[in-house]
Amino acid sequence: MAQAEVLNLQDTPVQTIEDMFAVQTRNGLVVMRVEANVMERYDNDTTSYETFPKGIAIYGYSDEGLLETIIVSDDGRHFTRKRRNAQPQEELWEAFGNVVIHNVLKQETMETDTLYWNQAKNEIYTDCYVKMYSPQGFLQGYGMRSDDHARNAILLEPFNGYGYTARDSTVVVIDSVNFIGPLVKISK
DSSP, X not given: OOHHHHOOGGGSOSEEEEEEEEEEEETTEEEEEEEEEXXXXXXXXXXXXXXXXXXXXXXXEOTTSOEEEEEEESEEEEEEEOOXXXXXXXXXXXXEEEEEEEETTTTXXXXXXXEEEETTTTEEEEEEEEEEEETTEEEEEEEEEEETTSSSOEEEEEEEEEEXXXXXXXXXXXXXXXXXXXXXXXXX
């Protein structure tokens, strides 16, 4: 039997990319950056999807071009449902295994096992266990909903959290990721 006869095209990637690095821009500013060791693309009649079996890192940028959100996971998938009769294209991202969502600007970090991102609704969400760390304290619970930059994360069923009641108002917080140094005025 020839190898082509035993090859199942549904289980075979149509494209494999090693050391993937993709950048999405809008009006000259970086909006999103995606990095993965391996990306495998599959295609069938109704959907097209990519898998990231060796992990994925997604970097989201604010409207001002600052790095705002970092999402890292052990595994990921990106589904695109093909258009039919002028219906809008549907896209869904999924991240699995040791998912870490970090909002650099708010200094908040969330950890969970599974995360979904619906691009049409600009929403990230999960129904799994979530731990959330912030300068204000620690929360944990089941289920989380937020905008896609993790600016306003809400835990749906929180339990056993704690907050910091005293805060030093003289503490200076520096965003070391986006810090480019002091502005220097040069006189002519």
